[in-house]
Amino acid sequence: MSAIEKGNGVLTLINVFDVEPSNQGRLVELLIEATEKTMKRMPGFISANIHRSLDGKRVVNYAQWRSRADFEAMLRDPKATPHMQHIGTIATFDPIPCEVSEVIMAV
Amino acid sequence: MSAIEKGNGVLTLINVFDVEPSNQGRLVELLIEATEKTMKRMPGFISANIHRSLDGKRVVNYAQWRSRADFEAMLRDPKATPHMQHIGTIATFDPIPCEVSEVIMAV
DSSP states (O other): OEEEOSSSOOEEEEEEEEEOGGGHHHHHHHHHHHHHHTGGGSTTEEEEEEEEETTSSEEEEEEEESOHHHHHHHHHOTTTHHHHHHHTTTEEEEEEEEEEEEEEEOO | OEEEOSSSOOEEEEEEEEEOGGGHHHHHHHHHHHHHHTGGGSTTEEEEEEEEETTSSEEEEEEEESOHHHHHHHHHOTTTHHHHHHHTTTEEEEEEEEEEEEEEEOO
16 A cells, blocks of 8 residues: 655656557556566665556556655666666656645545 | 555546646645535545646646546536636646556565
């Protein structure tokens, strides 16, 4: 279980992938593989939360890093590159580095 | 604190807003207002988690509903419409209904 909280300095990377519906399942598999083999052992990695869109056309990875510095170090790490190149053969992606502004729960 | 889990039937709506950086703060305020005044009292609402992108150009609302049926009932509820019309005057949005495929934590 991952947690979303405000004010803890976490860098959230929301990465939205566009994919042909026939490749959606394969894309989810590739993201799991990249996370299990490489990302989850990198310094500052907290979690990856992989979502499939109900229409089959998107996958969204909601990933958490301990800090912006950890996230930027991952981007410079050559171990991260081959996975994204492989994924780029079946999908385009739009990575959005974010911070949590507000968490609102049901009353 | 919100939780992300697999296999609980939750409908996740990931809504990506494009906005002028000068309006990003205002958009976050409008989303908080819409959630506090209306959404959080609707049946099946679990949480709204509002994120600001570090480049100022996006806002992402990661919202959770108990089920797809609750989410679709909200879409049909006339109370939900005015908020999104107001927000539409300063931003465009791309709502992505999803389910969680996988949650992977650091080792």
